[in-house]
Amino acid sequence: MKTNNNGNNTKLILLHAFIQKQGNPNRLWLIALMSVFALASLLTLVYTRESFHTTTTTHITATINHQHQSLPKSVVKALVHYAANANSTDHMSQTDMKQISDVLKQCTSPCNFLVFGLTRETLLWNALNHYGRTVFIDENRYYAAYMEEKYPEIEAYDVQYTTKISELNELVTSVKEQARNECRPVQNLLFSDCKIGLNDLPNQLYELDWDVILVDGPRGYWPEGPGSISAIFTASVLARSKKGGNHKTHVFVHNYNREVEKVSSEEFLCKENLVKSSKDLLAHFVVERVTAESGTNQFCHNHPTTTTS
Structure with missing residues (x-):
C-alpha cells in the first residue's frame, strides 16, 4: 500500500497493524530468546577457536625453543x-x-x-x-x-x-x-x-x-x-x-x-x-x-x- 502524504507514518501504521494482527507475544519472545542463544553460541565458538589457536601456538613455540637449545x-x-x-x-x-x-x-x-x-x-x-x-x-x-x-x-x-x-x-x-x-x-x-x-x-x-x-x-x-x-x-x-x-x-x-x-x-x-x-x-x-x-x-x-x- 502506498500513500501520497507521508510514507514513513504509513509504514509505521502498517507495521503496527501487522504486529497487532499477529496477536501472539509469546512468539516474539521465543524469537528474541533464540536470537540471544545463537549470538551466545557464536561468541563461544569464536572464543574457543582463538583460545585453542593461542594454546597450540604457544605449545609449538615452546617445543621449538626447547629443541633449539641443544x-x-x-x-x-x-x-x-x-x-x-x-x-x-x-x-x-x-x-x-x-x-x-x-x-x-x-x-x-x-x-x-x-x-x-x-x-x-x-x-x-x-x-x-x-x-x-x-x-x-x-x-x-x-x-x-x-x-x-x-x-x-x-x-x-x-x-x-x-x-x-x-x-x-x-x-x-x-x-x-x-x-x-x-x-x-x-x-x-x-x-x-x-x-x-x-x-x-x-x-x-x-x-x-x-x-x-x-x-x-x-x-x-x-x-x-x-x-x-x-x-x-x-x-x-x-x-x-x-x-x-x-x-x-x-x-x-x-x-x-x-x-x-x-x-x-x-x-x-x-x-x-x-x-x-x-x-x-x-x-x-x-x-x-x-x-x-x-x-x-x-x-x-x-x-x-x-x-x-
Missing part, C-alpha cells in the same frame, strides 16, 4: 666419542672436539656455524649443530660436490684460494698497508678487493651473523699450498662485521702449532681475544662485533710484531 648430552658424548675413536690418524683429538661441541651447546637460538675445510669431522659438526645451520667451505670443488651428493644434509661450497704459504710475510704486509681501504676489519667482503679476503662465496653467506667459525682448512703443509691465511682473515672480518644477534663470535683455529695459523691468528684474531689453546693444536678466540661508526682500522689493540724467518 642435543641431549648423551647423544653429544656418543658422537664425540665415536668420532674421536674412528679408525683414522688424521682426525681432531677428543679434547678439541669437546671444546667446540661445548660452545655449540651454548647457542640459545639456532646456531650459525661456518666451517672452513671438509674433514673427518664434517658429519660430526653437522650433527652437533642439528637445529642450526652449518656451512662448509672447501677448496676442492669435486670433493664438495661428492659430499653433498653422498650426504644431502651437508651444505658445502667450493672457493678458489689465491694465496701461498711461501708468501705469508708479503701477504701480511699487504693487509697492513690496506687496513684503511680494501682490507678493513669491518666491511662486506662481497664488495672487497682485499687480496686475502674471500669475496666469491654465495652472497647470502655474507649476510648471516655467524655464531661459531672453525678454521680447519684449506690444506697448508707445503710451501705452495694455500694455507689458512685467507680463511682466518675472512673469519675475523665476518666476526667484527656482524649486524645482529650475539655481539660475540667464537672462532676456532685448528693446527695452531703451525706457522701460518699462528701468525695469521695473532695478526687478525689477536692475542687479547685468545681464550684457550689446547696443546697448541686448537686455539679458541672470542671476537667482539665492531661498528663501522667506531672508525677503527686496526685488528688488534696490542698489535703483534710477529714475523716469519
